[in-house]
Amino acid sequence: MSHDSPRTLTILDPRDGTLVGRLDCMARAAVDAAVAAAAKAAPDWRRTAPTERAGMLHAAAARVAGAADRLAELTACEMGKPLEDARGGVEAGVSSLRQYAELGPLHRGRSLQGSWDSTDLMVPGPRGVVAAITPWNDPVAVPCGLLGAALVTGNTVVFKPSERTPHTGLQLGRLLSAELPAGVLEVVVGDGCAGAWLSESPEVDLVAHVGSTETGRSIAAAAARTGAKVLLENGGNDPMVVDGDVDPEWAAEQAALGAFANAGQICTSVERIYVVADVAEPFLESLTRRARNCAIGPLVDERMRRAVHAQVSEAVAAGSCLHTGGVVPDGAGTHYPPTVISGCTQEMTVMCEETFGPVAPVMVVPDFDAALEAARQGRYGLAAVVLTASMEHAQRAWRELPVGTVKLNAAFGGAPGGAAHPRGASGSGFGYGPELLDEMTATKVVHLGVPRPRIA
Numbered sequence: 156m157s158h159d160s161p162r163t164l165t166i167l168d169p170r171d172g173t174l175v176g177r178l179d180c181m182a183r184a185a186v187d188a189a190v191a192a193a194a195k196a197a198p199d200w201r202r203t204a205p206t207e208r209a210g211m212l213h214a215a216a217a218r219v220a221g222a223a224d225r226l227a228e229l230t231a232c233e234m235g236k237p238l239e240d241a242r243g244g245v246e247a248g249v250s251s252l253r254q255y256a257e258l259g260p261l262h263r264g265r266s267l268q269g270s271w272d273s274t275d276l277m278v279p280g281p282r283g284v285v286a287a288i289t290p291w292n293d294p295v296a297v298p299c300g301l302l303g304a305a306l307v308t309g310n311t312v313v314f315k316p317s318e319r320t321p322h323t324g325l326q327l328g329r330l331l332s333a334e335l336p337a338g339v340l341e342v343v344v345g346d347g348c349a350g351a352w353l354s355e356s357p358e359v360d361l362v363a364h365v366g367s368t369e370t371g372r373s374i375a376a377a378a379a380r381t382g383a384k385v386l387l388e389n390g391g392n393d394p395m396v397v398d399g400d401v402d403p404e405w406a407a408e409q410a411a412l413g414a415f416a417n418a419g420q421i422c423t424s425v426e427r428i429y430v431v432a433d434v435a436e437p438f439l440e441s442l443t444r445r446a447r448n449c450a451i452g453p454l455v456d457e458r459m460r461r462a463v464h465a466q467v468s469e470a471v472a473a474g475s476c477l478h479t480g481g482v483v484p485d486g487a488g489t490h491y492p493p494t495v496i497s498g499c500t501q502e503m504t505v506m507c508e509e510t511f512g513p514v515a516p517v518m519v520v521p522d523f524d525a526a527l528e529a530a531r532q533g534r535y536g537l538a539a540v541v542l543t544a545s546m547e548h549a550q551r552a553w554r555e556l557p558v559g560t561v562k563l564n565a566a567f568g569g570a571p572g573g574a575a576h577p578r579g580a581s582g583s584g585f586g587y588g589p590e591l592l593d594e595m596t597a598t599k600v601v602h603l604g605v606p607r608p609r610i611a
Contacts, residue, residue, distance in 0.1 A: 162346060164318050169235035169453040172487040178321050180345040186313075186352045189341035193284045193311040194358045196338030201281050201309045205260040212259070212307050215334040216252035219245065219299070222330055226295055229323040234291050235453040235489070236417060248299030248327075254571065255300075255592070259307030262592045272605040279596035281309030282384065283360035286353040288374070290366045291317035291455055292420045292511075295327055301363045302331060302340070304591040310361070311339050313353060317366070318346040319455055350374070357381050361595065364389070365422070368509075368535075368580045386594050387582030388422065390509040391537030394530035395425045395566070396552065398523050398543035399433035406434065406542050407441035411449060413540060413566030414515040415493045418451045419463075423538040425566060427499070427506045428517045429526040435519045439497055442515060443478040446493035451513055453490040460489045463512030466505040467494055470516065475499050480513070507533055523548050531556060536578025540566050 162180040167173065181189075200208075219226070223245045230241035267275040285305040289298040294316060305312050316324020321344050328342030343349050350370065354362050354377035363386040364374050371389040378385045395413060397406045413425030430438050454460045460483065467481045480494030497517040499506050505516045520526045523543070530539060538560035541552040553561040559575035562568065574588025584594050 162348070164321050164344070164346065166233055166319070166322065167456070168232050169455055169489040170231075172489075175232045176322055178325070178344050180318075181343055181349060183348075183352050186343050186345065186349050187356070189313050189343050190284060190286075190353065190356050190358050192338040193313050193341050196336060197281075197283055197311045200311050200336065200339050203309070205262075205307070205309075208307050208309065209256040209259045211334050212252055212256040212303060215331045216249050216256065218330045218333060219252065219295075219327065220249045222326070223249070226323060226326060229326060230294055230320065233320040233323055234294065234420075234455045237452050240417065240452075244293050244296045247293075247296040250571065251296065251300040251587075252303045255303035255307045258589055258592060262308060262589075262596070264598060269602070274603045276601040276603065278599050278601060279308070279593070280599055282595065282597050283310060284358055285310045285312045285361045285363060285595065286315065286356070286359045287312055288315045288350045288353065288362065288364045288366065288370075289317060289324070290422075291319035292417065292422070294320040294323040297365050298324065298327060300587050300591065301365070305361075305363070305595050306335070306340065308592055308595045310595055311341075313341045313343055313359070315343040315345065315349055315353060351377065354378060354383075355381065359383050361386065363594075365586070368582075371582060384594075384597075386584040386586070388537075388577055388584075388586045389580065389582040390535060391422050391424075391577075391581050392426045392507065392509050392533050392535040393423055393538045393540065393558075394533075394556075395428045395540040396523070396526045396530050396542065397428065397430040397434065397438060398526070398541070398545065398548055399431035400544040401434065401542050403434040403437040404441050406430075407438050407445055409540070409542060409564075409566045410438075410442050410515055411445040411493070415446065415449050415451055415513045416567070418454055418491070419513040420455065420459075420511055423560070423567070424511070425515065425540060426510055427530075428515060429520050429529050430517060431523060431526060432519050432521055435517075439478065439495070439517060442517070443495050446479050446495050446515065449493045449513075451493060453488050454512055455489070457489050459511065460491050463491055463510055463514060466503075466508070466510050466512075467496065467514055470496055470499055470503045470505045473500075473503060475503070475516070501529060501532060509535070527552060527555060534580040537581035538562065538575075 227241040368390040480492035
């Protein structure tokens with residue numbers, strides 16, 4: 156099929172397989188037109204006062220808040236997240252918009268005094284046109300962070316939501332753009348082709364992508380040819396270390412939360428667990444019990460379910476012990492049960508690649524040193540969790556683990572303004588927090604010297 160031929164996105168509700176809707180993908184000419192409209196709007200938006208941009212972003216946040224029920228319903232229908240969780244994602248998105256509306260006018264550079272009669276100013280300014288390519292697993296909260304930071308710093312944006320949640324993304328884009336001048340926020344509906352066209356466009360100055368590592372690498376390669384900046388938060392294979400001095404019941408509670416929340420479809424989900432032998436048996440018993448009693452939503456679609464099940468089946472065939480789950484259920488939808496397997500090895504796909512499903516693979520190790528060494532291995536570098544009662548072990552862990560975020564004694568959590576640098580195959584650049592404003596801007600150095608007036 157030609158990339159310019161008509162294509163249709165067909166979205167099925169992962170809870171029961173019913174049709175949510177169909178949307179036609181934009182042709183390349185329409186994607187190019189969206190970029191051109193954003194480029195045309197960029198000079199005026201750049202000159203708009205930061206406080207005025209912030210006011211519009213506050214108004215846009217209010218619109219999103221007013222449509223929270225509809226956005227949550229669309230999220231639940233398109234990717235299966237339970238309605239209460241989906242509503243929480245919308246609320247998080249509104250908070251991000253408001254956060255950047257407040258931070259934007261305060262974003263500043265610095266000055267250097269080179270000599271008594273000269274000063275250097277380091278002034279941040281918008282990059283121009285930002286292409287924001289966002290994921291399906293949190294289709295309101297994640298885009299709101301990127302869009303809010305890009306818009307408030309004076310960039311215009313072309314927003315491409317995931318092809319798995321296009322109705323949610325389209326509705327979000329309409330709500331935001333209703334409070335902005337024409338062309339400042341354009342929405343592109345399409346599949347991977349649309350994302351590729353945005354990445355290849357010479358009029359795009361920054362590509363911000365949250366999603367798979369493979370797509371991120373393709374975007375980086377395209378941007379290397381155009382000269383655009385790239386901001387990537389990509390796949391993860393986050394380890395959890397369970398030290399021998401912690402309560403195994405509590406550790407199992409944290410592991411279940413980290414592995415099964417949102418059906419394991421979170422970038423920073425716990426993907427592999429290293430438990431010290433001293434607590435391994437009660438930990439596994441408790442984790443298995445929690446998995447059997449855990450109610451979760453479905454996986455996003457059948458393709459994802461097949462991929463998750465393939466990793467579990469491969470591990471079991473290679474000798475892992477299946478404690479619970481691991482069986483594709485009968486009936487409509489794309490449900491997959493919370494799954495616990497032990498006896499895993501580092502070479503198994505379920506331990507060395509991203510699973511993105513409700514799977515807790517466990518490897519028993521002799522001591523904390525062995526656990527930390529195993530957790531250090533791998534090509535990803537997004538986040539890690541360490542459960543330990545030892546301050547010495549905690550200090551070693553956050554210093555030695557080659558990841559952007561280390562969570563000590565909590566599977567999730569963190570301050571609202573937090574940001575981190577992913578490493579390796581997990582991406583590059585700050586995501587979220589005040590530092591995201593730096594990513595969305597370019598610094599210009601201005602040297603102010605003393606003029607020499609003309610002598611009459």
